[in-house]
Each structure stands twice: as structure tokens, then as C-alpha cells.
Amino acid sequence: MVTIADVARRANVSTATVSRVLNGLPGQASEETQQRVRAVARELQYVPNSIGRNLRRQESRSWTLLLPTIENPFVTQLSRGIEDVAQASGYGVLMGNTYDDPEKERAYLREAEMSRASGVLLTPTSDDVAIDTLLDLGVPVVSILRPLPTRSPNGADRKLDIVLNDTAETSRRGTQSLIERGCRRIACLPGLYEDHTDRLRYEGYKQALEENGLEVDLSLVHFSSVSEDLAPDVTRRLLQRKADAILVANSLTALGVIGSLKSLGLDLDHGPSLFSCDSASWMPILAPQMSTARQPAYDFGTTAANLLLDRLENPSIDPRTTVLESTIHQPVGHQGPATGP
Amino acid sequence: MVTIADVARRANVSTATVSRVLNGLPGQASEETQQRVRAVARELQYVPNSIGRNLRRQESRSWTLLLPTIENPFVTQLSRGIEDVAQASGYGVLMGNTYDDPEKERAYLREAEMSRASGVLLTPTSDDVAIDTLLDLGVPVVSILRPLPTRSPNGADRKLDIVLNDTAETSRRGTQSLIERGCRRIACLPGLYEDHTDRLRYEGYKQALEENGLEVDLSLVHFSSVSEDLAPDVTRRLLQRKADAILVANSLTALGVIGSLKSLGLDLDHGPSLFSCDSASWMPILAPQMSTARQPAYDFGTTAANLLLDRLENPSIDPRTTVLESTIHQPVGHQGPATGP
């Protein structure tokens, strides 16, 4: 491998000069020397070794990004937002999928510690992720989509930033819109009972019902990740219990429900109303008559990244929490609930 | 920061011993010393600095993975395959989106050179990506989804591995299946004329027609990435020209066409037959009556990763090209082409 020393030797200067020239420090070398050094570097095909550089500079200029799974379209958008900001500021991004597995998360975080990441952004798998070593090393941490306690288990204050979406509020407004449309028996498929976000979805749903003096009928609420296989059963049961609307957690669940309706000889125009708490890009094409909430996924990424940049610049600023709002998309000129078959 | 020297001092041993203990070299330190060193390391919360380690070891134990965009579901699956293999073998993966932009690609590759990546896997933006510096540095390269010349511009042999899918063959078989179903005026939306893969799709389509003595009617072929907005126009025009089947490049195009049919009062049971050359996971739920090809995306990843591993073990093996086949999924008991409205 050709090193800075090789270049120096061949150009008849010291390694210091080569380094200065190649890093473009101004006024430190004569024009002629600069030419010569650059020529030799090109000739020898010198490639700077950033391992050596990072060791000396004591930083890696790269972030670690940990998300549940890249297979989620929301996540891909988000990561793109982060990547764009990082790149513009001269940082690289090392991304890892945790698959919500604390083991994997721990492994990645340890990797981040060892490689002296400049910053860490993650969707924590639980409240008690061990990020204190990181913070002690001076590595800023941004928690995305899920909150993280600003006080560590041993009582120390944590300087960390948090970006959340307004899950409960979205769900509340979605439910409200179904009510305004005339629906009264609104079912809810919020996702997993164990998941923090999914639980919030249920909370918002409940709140909207209560605000309108409606009772929560637990037989209309189904906690689970509704897979394709499961959807027909669940849908049928909800219809039997006379549901006139269904609030679903995400596009895939919506898809499952729509498919099930179809196999029952129904569709969105002749069956229950549907509201999906997030919307994949293909959703409007598939079911233009459906109401959905759209999450500002890309903005999520840029927001998180900017919080990180801020803190890199000034590590002592107080912890911040940002909540991003989703927008609700109603199809134009839709009608009230249709009666069952 | 606490270094190996701090631990050594506090444990009354040399840095060499600490290193040996912490790296688990067998029989190099007495049981008692090991206990002591480990205890001190824990007490001081020592975190190994992999920058220092990498510098000394002269390797980073991480791969660089460059793909067009993570927003493509195929790509997410693929990257997961790579990540799994990498992790199992003790490598990290640094992933970057090129967005098919040679500039971005070049920047990432330079990053890979500088950080002394252990290997590079990429979907090249063009035939003349500059990978020779990499190969000279001894960094193995695997080209994914698109071929790369095994001879460099200056005539040197390149030891690189390639993983392709059978795009043309898939397209041919898809077209063939439409013909067997009785379709005669088969339209084709292969994607962009400029894209290598998309062109192959057209080639396969053409071949199938010719093998069956059918003429290629260029008015039924539309090179472009059919967006949601464009789909209605294109679909209408194809129907006007009496197309009885459409071969589309991917799920999104299929979705656009299906949506357009709907707005024309048609669907897959009363309109042209459809064949999609790839299938997103939600495709079967949405349109179970459609024929699709399914790509082994995850296997793509593992295959590429294993080629890389092989070459890391033995850099001198000859270049290899692997082609992975897609499987065609026909719905059961479908009928011939319906007549137009």
C-alpha cells in the first residue's frame, strides 16, 4: 500500500508537507511544492487511509442508525432523510436492522462504541437500552419514534433528543372523522398490545369514542398484527358484530381487510368505512376512496439528523423532544356508512 | 477516554497482557491475571477502540454495499440477505444509496477505498465504474443485478464476481404464458429504454413473440417508467389498439394499470390479462388472479455475500457469474382473454 511517506520520499519533502498539501491547508506550502506533491500523489495513486486519520483525529465522522427493519416503507423514507442531511454535513451513515431484537441492538451499540461513532440515532427496542456508555463517551443519541427516559437507571441526567409522531392524536382524529361520517360501531385493529406505538393508537381511538359519548365495545377491538392469513377471519367476525367502520394500523392491514371484503363480495363502497393510520405510496391508487393519515417520514429523518447536528455543535444544550404531525387525507365527496349485505 | 494503558496500569500488568487477555488468546496469561485484568476492565468501563485496532490489523472488517435505492422492496430483501451473512461472519455493512447517480457512486467508492473496506458489493450505475483502484488495493468486488466487464479499460484482467437475475428469460416465459393462455396482441411496458435490465425485459418479450410466429407491434410497446399519472393514458391507448394482454415490468406499474382499468370500468376478470415481472409481497392479496414472476431477492443477497466471502478466503479464484432464476406464479384455473367492452 502506498502511504504518505512514499509520496513524501518521491517528492523530496516531509510527510508533514504532504499532509498539509493534500488537506489543502492554505499558505503552508509554496505553489511549486504543491504542484509536485499533487503530481506524485496522482502518479503513485495514493489513497489516504482514513483509519490512520481517524485515529489521529480521534473521530470517525460517521453515524450509527438503528431501525427495526428496512423492509418498512416508512423506515426507508426516514433513513433517506437522515442520509441526505448526513452527507451534506460530511458524515457517513452505518445503518443496522435490529428487528426489534434487544440482542442485535446491543451488538450494534457496542459496535458504535468501539468504532467511536460521532452520533447514534435509533428506534429503541425498549425503555432500558444501555446508552449511558455512549453518552459518557460523548456520543450524542437521538431516539426516534419511541421515547427514552431522560434519566438513566442510576439517576444521572441524560442529554438526549427525541423525535416522535403524534400516534394517539392521529388515531383520535381518524376515529373522529369516521364518527362525523356517521359511523357508530367502529372497530379497531391497532396492532400489537405489546407495542408502545400500537397501544397509543388504541388510546386515541378510545378517547375519540369517549369524547362523542360512545361506548368502547372490546369485541370490536383486536390487538394483533393482522397478517394476510388472519385478515379474513378477523374481518368476518367484525362484520358479524355489525361494525360499520374499521380503524386499521397500517397499509398492510388495510390491504388484508380490503382483500377479505372482496372475498365476502363487498368493497369499500358497499361495506364498512376504513381508516388507515398510515399510508404507503401505492395506497391511494389502490383504494382512492379510503381515508388515510400520511406520516412525514422523510421529515422525520431530517429532523432527527438536525437535532444530532445541533448537539454535535453544542453538546450542552438541554434535551429536546419534537413531535411531528401527520396529515389526514379524506377522499372528496364520500358518503355515509353503507348498510351490510 | 480509558485506554488499554489505563487498564494495564491499574492491573499492574503490561498493555500486551491486557490485549492478550481481552482478545482471549489461550494460555498466554495465568488464570489469576486474567481475572484481575477483566475485573479492572469492567471497573473502568473500558471500551476497545476499533480504530486503533483496525490500524494495527490493517483491515476494517466491514463491507460497503451500494444499491440504487433502499426504497425498492427488492433491494431491502437483498440487503437483508447480505446483512445476515455478513453478521454471521463477523463483518459490518455500510450501505449507501446511489440513486443511480455516478457522482454519488464515485463518492461512496472513494470512501470505501479510504476506509479500507474489506469488500464491496454494488449495483453499478454504468459499465465503466472505476473499481480498479479498489481491486489493486486487494478489495474484492461483487457486481449485483448488472454485469461489469471482467477486463479493465487498460486491458488488465479483473477478478470480480457477478450475480444476475434471468430478466430476459423471465420476460420470455411470462410472454409465453400469456400466449398459451390465448392472448395474441400482447403489450409490453418494460421500463426505461436506457436501463440495461429494462431492455433485457423487452428482448425476452420479443423472443417469445418470434418463437411463436407473432409479429412485434411497436405501438404496443411503451418504454418509460409508468407513473401513476401516466398509467391511465397509456392503458387507454393500449386498449384502443386492441391489446388483449399487458406484460409489465414491476408491481408499481401493475398497480397503475389496475387502477386505470378500474377507472375505465374494467378489472382483471373483464379486461386484458396481466403479467408482472416482479411481485411485491402485497401483490397476491391485491390481485390474486394475476400472473407474476417472483424474484429470489433474499437469496440474491446471500449469494452475493457468499461469493465475497469465498474470495476473501482465496483471492486468486477465477471470476464467477451466477444467474438466479425467478419463479412464475400462475393463478389456478384462470380463463382465456376476455373480450373488450
Place this chain on the structure above:
DNA sequence: ACTAAGAGCGTAATCGTTTACGGTAATCGA
């Protein structure tokens, strides 16, 4: 009792780069 072997450990070089510090020579001002 003397040698050989081997366990256990320390010294110091090394990886490639950056940069504080100091030195030399040229230039300028008075």
C-alpha cells in the same frame, strides 16, 4: 545437578496520519 522446555509476561516497534514546535532563509524596514 544440569539442561531443556515451556509458561507467563514485558519491551518496544509498528500501523498511517496529523500537528505542535522549531528551524532556516529570505525579505523588509529603519
Place this chain on the structure above:
DNA sequence: TCGATTACCGTAAACGATTACGCTCTTAGT
């Protein structure tokens, strides 16, 4: 002519880890 300033550049010390080499001391073998 002398001192001060400045432009240019080299020496050498870091950064944190690994590891070749050699040393000491114990143990076993003869």
C-alpha cells in the same frame, strides 16, 4: 547592517491497539 517578520518546511510526538521477540522463573527429565 542589524533585527524583526514571514514564508516555507522538517522533526518528532502523538493517537490506541497488536504482536514479534526476548527475558525470567518454574518444572521436568536425565
